[in-house]
Amino acid sequence: MTRDLSSKDRFPGASTGTGVDDMAAGAIIRERTSVGRETGGWRVQRPVVDMAKCTHCMICWVFCPDSAILVKDGRFVGFDLTYCKGCGICREECPARCIDMLNEASCVIDTVGPEL
Amino acid sequence: MTAASNVGSREGRVEGLPASLSGGLAVAEAMRQTNPDVVACYPITPSTIIVERFSEMCAAAEVDTEFVPVESEHSALSACVGAAAAGVRAQTVTSSQGLAYMWEVLYTASGLRLPIVLHSANRTLSAPINIHCDHSDTMGARDSGWVQLYAENPQEAYDNALLSVRIAEHPEVRLPVLHSQDGYTVTHSVERVDLLPDDAARRFVGVYEPQESLLDLSNPITVGPLLSPTYALDLRLQMVEAMRRALDVIDRVGSEFSELTGRSRGLVESYRLDDADYALVLLGSTSGTARVAVDDLRSSGVKAGLLKVRCYRPFPGRQMAEALKGKAAVAVLDRAQSLGAPSNPLFSDVCVALYSHAVHVPLASYTYGLGGRDTTPGQLAEIFADLEQTAQSGGSGTPRYVGALSVPSAR
Numbered sequence: 128m129t130r131d132l133s134s135k136d137r138f139p140g141a142s143t144g145t146g147v148d149d150m151a152a153g154a155i156i157r158e159r160t161s162v163g164r165e166t167g168g169w170r171v172q173r174p175v176v177d178m179a180k181c182t183h184c185m186i187c188w189v190f191c192p193d194s195a196i197l198v199k200d201g202r203f204v205g206f207d208l209t210y211c212k213g214c215g216i217c218r219e220e221c222p223a224r225c226i227d228m229l230n231e232a233s234c235v236i237d238t239v240g241p242e243l
Numbered sequence: 244m245t246a247a248s249n250v251g252s253r254e255g256r257v258e259g260l261p262a263s264l265s266g267g268l269a270v271a272e273a274m275r276q277t278n279p280d281v282v283a284c285y286p287i288t289p290s291t292i293i294v295e296r297f298s299e300m301c302a303a304a305e306v307d308t309e310f311v312p313v314e315s316e317h318s319a320l321s322a323c324v325g326a327a328a329a330g331v332r333a334q335t336v337t338s339s340q341g342l343a344y345m346w347e348v349l350y351t352a353s354g355l356r357l358p359i360v361l362h363s364a365n366r367t368l369s370a371p372i373n374i375h376c377d378h379s380d381t382m383g384a385r386d387s388g389w390v391q392l393y394a395e396n397p398q399e400a401y402d403n404a405l406l407s408v409r410i411a412e413h414p415e416v417r418l419p420v421l422h423s424q425d426g427y428t429v430t431h432s433v434e435r436v437d438l439l440p441d442d443a444a445r446r447f448v449g450v451y452e453p454q455e456s457l458l459d460l461s462n463p464i465t466v467g468p469l470l471s472p473t474y475a476l477d478l479r480l481q482m483v484e485a486m487r488r489a490l491d492v493i494d495r496v497g498s499e500f501s502e503l504t505g506r507s508r509g510l511v512e513s514y515r516l517d518d519a520d521y522a523l524v525l526l527g528s529t530s531g532t533a534r535v536a537v538d539d540l541r542s543s544g545v546k547a548g549l550l551k552v553r554c555y556r557p558f559p560g561r562q563m564a565e566a567l568k569g570k571a572a573v574a575v576l577d578r579a580q581s582l583g584a585p586s587n588p589l590f591s592d593v594c595v596a597l598y599s600h601a602v603h604v605p606l607a608s609y610t611y612g613l614g615g616r617d618t619t620p621g622q623l624a625e626i627f628a629d630l631e632q633t634a635q636s637g638g639s640g641t642p643r644y645v646g647a648l649s650v651p652s653a654r
Contacts, residue, residue, distance in 0.1 A: 152417060152485075153356035154478050155455065156465040 166193065170213035172228040174206055180225035187217035187226065254446070257503050259437030266397035266429035267292035269436045270336075270362050273404030275300050276444035279360075280331035280451075283311040283322035287341040288374045289426040290364035294336050316341035320348040320359070327357035328466045330456025332408070334359065338426055339366035339380045346384070352419045353388030353482065355467060358411035358451070361389070362404060363423035364430045365527065365578075367614045375615020376426040378526060378579040381555075382588045384421060388482050390489055391556040392422040393526040397434045399553075400424040402500065402508055405439070408448050409496045415488045417454075425528040427615070439504065447503060486557040493554055510559035512551040513566055515541060519548025520571040521630040524563075524593055526552050527578065529611065529618050536623035547627050552589070560596030567597065572605045572634035574626050577642070578612045586640035594640065605638035611645035622646055 151157060183203050188196040195211040197204045206217075218226040264272065270293050274282070282301075284294045301310040309326075313319045319335045326333035337345065342363060352359050367377040381391060390410055394400040400422075407420040424430055439447065455464050470478060490510065497508040514530075515537055516522055523533050530551040540547040550566050550573075552559070567573050575594075577587030584591065590608040597604060609626060611618045622645050629643075 150474060150477060150481065152481055153354065153466070154468060154470045154474075155355075156468050157455070157462070160463040160465050162463075 165209050166212050167207075167209045170208075170211060170231045172213040172215065173208070173231045173234050174211065174213070174215070174217055174226050175229055176203070176205075177225045177227070180223045182223050184222060186220050186222060190216050190220045192216065254443070255502065256505060257439060257443045259504060260440060262436050262438055263433050264397055264401075264436045265292065265431050265433045266394070266400040266424045267364065267431060268296050269397045269401035269438075270404045270424070271296035271300065272436075272438055273401050273444075274334060274362065275306050276439070276441055277332065277334070277360075277405065277408045277448050278306050278445070279308050279334040281309045281311060281323065281326035281333045282335065283313050283319045283326070283333070284336050285313055285316045285319050285341060287316070287338050287366075289366060289376075289430045290336050290338040290341070290362070292430055293362055293364070297336070316344040317348060320345040320352065320361075323359045324348060324352050324355065324357060327352070327359050328355065328456065329458045330451075330453035332412075332451040333357075334362065336362045336364075338364040339368055339374075342380045342384060343368060346387075349384055349387040349389060349419075351467070354478075356417040356482075356485070357419055358408075358417055359419040360404075360407045360411055361419065361421045362407075363421055364426040365423050366426040373614045374426070376428055376528075376578070377613045377615065378423075378577070378588075379613075381421060381423050382579040382581075385556055385588060388418060388486070389556065390416070390418050390420040390486075390493070390554070392420065392554055393552065394422065394424040394429060395528055395530045395551060396429060397424075397432065398436050398506070399508075400429055401436050401438065402504070402506060403553075405444060405448055406493075406496055406500060406508060410489065410493055412449070412451050413489075413492045413496070414454070416485055416492050418482070418485050418489060423527075428528045437504070443503065447500065490554075490557050490559060493557075508553065509562075510552075510554040511562050511566060512553055514549040514551065516548035516550055516566060518546060520546040521627050521634070522548040522550055522567065522570050522573045523623065523626065524550045524552060524567075524573060524575040524589065526555060526589060529576065529578070529623075532618055532620055533623055536620040536627065539620060540624060540627055545627060555589070555592075558592050558596060560592075560599060563593060563596045564600035564602040567593075567604050568602045570604050572607065572630040572638070574607045574609055574630055574633070576609045576611050576626075576645075578610075580610055580613070580642070587642055590640060590642070605633045605636075606640075607633045607638060608640050608642040609645055610642045616646055618645060 193210045195207040215228050274297050286294050311322050316337050323333040323335050365376050367373045368379045392403045394403050403422040407422045411420040500508045533549045537547045575590040577589045586608045
């Protein structure tokens with residue numbers, strides 16, 4: 128990010144305090160985009176894959192609403208747990224029926240990254 | 244000379260290029276000169292003439308515009324919102340049902356502070372279906388946070404099309420602008436129009452320099468987020484402030500345009516008003532008819548005058564109060580109604596403006612021209628005659644109806 132928020136004149140005559148003048152016109156958010164909003168924390172269920180059955184058809188990647196399917200060299204490699212909301216659409220759409228949804232609370236959450 | 248946006252060229256009077264154009268074709272010429280990046284439109288009578296002509300210009304590569312023929316007016320304005328949020332100059336054209344179909348997107352455009360320009364041809368709203376002029380369509384949008392300008396004739400429609408871009412893109416305003424001309428009466432009537440030469444028009448309009456855009460990948464932004472009740476009012480206050488500043492901006496940009504063309508293009512325009520006893524307040528083409536009525540009455544010794552409102556939103560309350568102060572009686576003519584309200588839209592705004600500035604003038608409300616009904620100088624002369632009565636008896640908000648064939652009787 129290249130923007131210096133403190134000096135940028137967000138609104139003509141803007142003060143640097145709190146209040147009406149300090150809000151960006153049109154409520155445009157400059158500080159971060161959706162990349163900065165980690166929706167993985169919303170999950171109540173987590174997808175897991177039986178890799179023995181996965182055919183790497185990419186249907187889950189097509190349907191995932193959060194772009195949370197990780198792909199490398201044309202193969203499924205995992206779920207991006209920073210953003211996966213656990214909606215279960217991948218499980219619903221998988222033709223090989225190799226995706227299961229586990230209760231999030233019962234999963235060990237000490238990794239951020241591919242779940243194999 | 245660099246075309247710095249909204250600085251203005253201050254180059255002095257430029258010789259106009261006379262042309263015979265209808266209001267619709269004149270606006271298409273102005274659109275060509277503003278060279279919008281994106282124009283997304285759906286045709287609807289009587290604005291179609293503008294879209295058709297502009298699309299020919301696109302096909303002939305006379306502009307650099309991405310012309311997007313969408314499936315509906317709702318889509319048209321939505322496409323303009325996307326384009327404007329991506330940092331480009333976006334415009335659309337519509338009337339009546341088309342404007343009504345865009346209704347939810349009008350609020351999106353103003354809430355996101357996008358400088359979209361909508362070229363409108365006033366046509367009455369259905370039902371019953373009617374393709375002729377009244378102001379019900381644009382009056383329906385008067386609360387939406389768009390600047391609204393009205394034109395009397397093809398020349399003014401052309402001028403407003405150029406002014407609208409400057410006003411919308413002005414950093415102190417950043418509100419979308421709707422400028423309209425009476426459908427058929429102005430869109431399809433050919434008059435002499437003095438066009439600005441292309442280079443002078445381009446210098447006046449300038450280049451759009453967005454403060455931020457979705458396509459600026461090194462400064463990513465989120466447009467249109469959820470806003471909690473905690474801040475909602477404060478965001479609206481910003482828009483109130485923008486509308487307030489728009490009054491001054493419209494005045495200044497209008498003065499700059501006057502220096503360029505010799506034509507007065509401020510918030511209001513008076514005709515023989517200074518020493519008038521009786522006056523009409525009007526929007527749109529019937530102002531032209533009123534000039535004829537005023538001249539006739541003046542020649543028979545009646546001190547008649549006209550106040551034409553060019554800018555309806557933001558409403559020029561102070562200018563209104565100053566112009567009408569001391570008149571014996573004033574009639575406000577509306578070409579639209581607000582069914583169930585104490586009076587018509589323009590009348591109500593004039594009334595509040597005078598009240599807020601402690602100007603006490605007897606006011607009379609008239610409804611005219613609904614659904615394209617013609618209004619004659621004779622009918623306006625009758626209104627002036629009625630004003631002599633109004634001056635005696637005091638004003639009333641209850642509208643009277645010009646040229647009603649019959650009035651429903653109370654049962």
